[in-house]
Amino acid sequence: MSDPVPYAITTQDLNLWYARFQALIRVTTRIKHGLITSLIGPSGCGKTTLLRCFNRVNERYGYVTTTGEIKLHGKNIYDPDVSLVELRKSVGMVFQRPNPLPISVYENVVFGMRIHHARAQLSRARLDEAVEKALTEVGLWNDLKDRLGMKATGLLLEQQQKLCIARLLPLKPEIILMDEPCSALDVEGTRAIEELMFAMKGRYTIVIVTHNMAQARRASDECIFMLMGELIEHNRTEELFLNPHNPKTAEYIEGRYG
């Protein structure tokens, strides 16, 4: 394993318990760097839980016990020298319901920078530049450049979701986790987010949870199917959909279509 591994995330025998309930069972996976990997499976199978493991934010939701190993770019994130602040800075997360903070668009984008830098380090010019860069990257700059002071909660849902992605970018994340990012959006909004994902592919590793088979198929390079806390199948997306190895996968995919 000394050569530069193309894997952004690897887990080995990952188990997770909420109090006494086991939500993840011996999950072993390798997620490739720079690709879009989708995570599918029925409700309650642990997709969100798995996603939250990757920046250890599970620990903020009640009693959680984890065993096993999670490595990001070869670094075990349970090593004692890992700082949660730095970890979460480089592993950003986007939620099902867009959750911009009830402040201005501008402040939303620079929020992360304000969290991670002393006030003196943040000149107005530096912040302005970061805002323009991030908003341009998610395709909001032209729409919003004259309205940076407006409250972010007043934007269209699709814009809010893009803003939530833009909010991560000034922190230069390696990995972006998306938990059903399109389920609150209409067809147009969904397409916009998917296009954004394509544009960001390569520079960021994207893991996206979705209940929409068509979306998983369209938008992802690789696909992981989970069931009752277990990882059933992980393959290239076309392969998994056209040629599922596990009968359970086939059943789920077909059930969804039928």
Add this chain to the structure above:
Amino acid sequence: MKPDTPALFTETALVRRKYRQETVAKWVFFVMAAAMIIPLLLIVGYLMVKAAPSLTLGFLLDVPVRGMTEGGIWPAFVGTIYLVFISLAISAPIGILAAVYLNEYARDNWFNRVINLAVINLAGVPSIVHALFGLGAFVYAARFGYSILSASLTLAIMTLPVIVASTREALASVPRSFREACWNVGATRWQTIRAVVLPNSISGILTGVILQVSRAAGETAPIMFTGAVFYKAIEKGDLFAYGLHEQCMALSMHLYTISTQVPGVKESIPYATAVVLLGSVLLVNAAAIALRVYMRSRTKW
């Protein structure tokens, strides 16, 4: 169309019955609402009419004269201001910060739940019990004597649990998604609290605190046992009349005294005292509402 089928969209017996129920329900609710509001208006109106002869600025700024049968209420008014402000200056910071700890840092375990239960029960303890506690703890054990300090501390103890409870409620009403947004950019708990939790709950917190003004101003037993006196001679209109270790007069106590203990008080004086007490509390509450509206409307925090 067959002759016996009903015409389209006309009332049936069932619909008529539903309409009747609807009317009855509406009137029952209206009468209850009226039953609540009318006595209130009557009381306030009656108070105002009875108090009218004495309601002047002079009444507020004057000291009582002729064995408290005439004159004003300044010493009691100032005393109440002292008690309310000092007690809330003690209980608000402690209560708010404790609530932040309990809600944001403490884990949800049995200890936290016991504390929560204790807080809720303490909030329901009758004020006379607080009075006795204050007497034992502050007047005797801590040797503060009968003083403004003892009385304020007693009031603080009385208001503390309610402030903790209302603050926790305000904090808990901040949507989790705001917190998640913070956690996922690597904010620490304190950064989360400062950046999103407090700004979005501050109006609720302040409302909770300010509502305690009326309690602190209105309770008689706790201060009677620990630091309020029937009569104290101070200069008319003097705002800095009392020291921390002195005893003071207070509106609630004064009202009790002049209506039950002193013979021959001019009839309008007790009513006017009540109006002043009521008016100050209403004023403070109105200020609270104004503050709240202002904070809500501010876009940037």
